[in-house]
Each structure stands twice: as C-alpha cells, then as structure tokens.
Amino acid sequence: MRADRIFGLVMIVLALGYLLSATQIQSSFLSDPVGPRVFPYIISVGVIIASVFLVLRPDPNADWPGMAAALQLAFALLVLIGYAMTIRPMGFLIPTAFAAGILSYQINQRPLPALASGLGLSIGLFVLFKL
Numbered sequence: 001m002r003a004d005r006i007f008g009l010v011m012i013v014l015a016l017g018y019l020l021s022a023t024q025i026q027s028s029f030l031s032d033p034v035g036p037r038v039f040p041y042i043i044s045v046g047v048i049i050a051s052v053f054l055v056l057r058p059d060p061n062a063d064w065p066g067m068a069a070a071l072q073l074a075f076a077l078l079v080l081i082g083y084a085m086t087i088r089p090m091g092f093l094i095p096t097a098f099a100a101g102i103l104s105y106q107i108n109q110r111p112l113p114a115l116a117s118g119l120g121l122s123i124g125l126f127v128l129f130k131l
Helices: 002-022 038-056 067-090 093-107 111-130
Strands: none
Touching (some): 067 093, 093 111
C-alpha cells in the first residue's frame, strides 16, 4: 500500500512539472483555435486524477514482479533510449524496425513474427504519417 502511495505522489509531482512546462509552450498566430497547450494539459490532468486515486485508494494486495521482469523492463528502456538516439542520424525506418522487432521479440519470443512485426510497424507507421 505504501508503495502505491509513494508512486502516486511522485506521479503527481511529475505531472505538475509537465503541466508547468506546458505553460511555456508558445503558440503562433497561425495555430488552431485550441492551441498547442491543450493536449499536454489534458495528459497532465489525467495523470494527476489517476495518481490521486492511487494515493487515496491503494491496492492492499499488490504483487510486485520479480527481478527477471525488472531486468526485462530495464532492457526495454535501454532499447527505447537507443531508438531515441539513433532516429535522427539514421532516419525513421531502420531504428523503428529494430526497436519494434526487439520489443516484439521480448513479448513473444518467436524470431520470425518479431521480425515481421518490426518491419510491418516501421513501414506501416511511415506510410501512415508521411504519406
């Protein structure tokens, strides 16, 4: 229970920081009527509401994952950091294919579907957002 409350408080502080940084976004005169700040506001308010529920009503029987799951999460975080560092110099397609394939393999440890998933996501997202 205590861990849920601590996590909720940490998330409230982070969401307030995110909300504060969103107030610094400058909008140009050609932006839409809603403006660029609304989406970060919505995200931060949603996180604050969910975190307040964690603080007020924590799960009494929370089961924490073991060390193997923590190592898998740390590896996924390293993959995402590597993805963020390589997307600018290498472009979108190759880093996205590698990152999506590695993360897909981590979910279901079959190499061919993971490879197909990485390539499919890379090409599909490129077509969706670029074309």
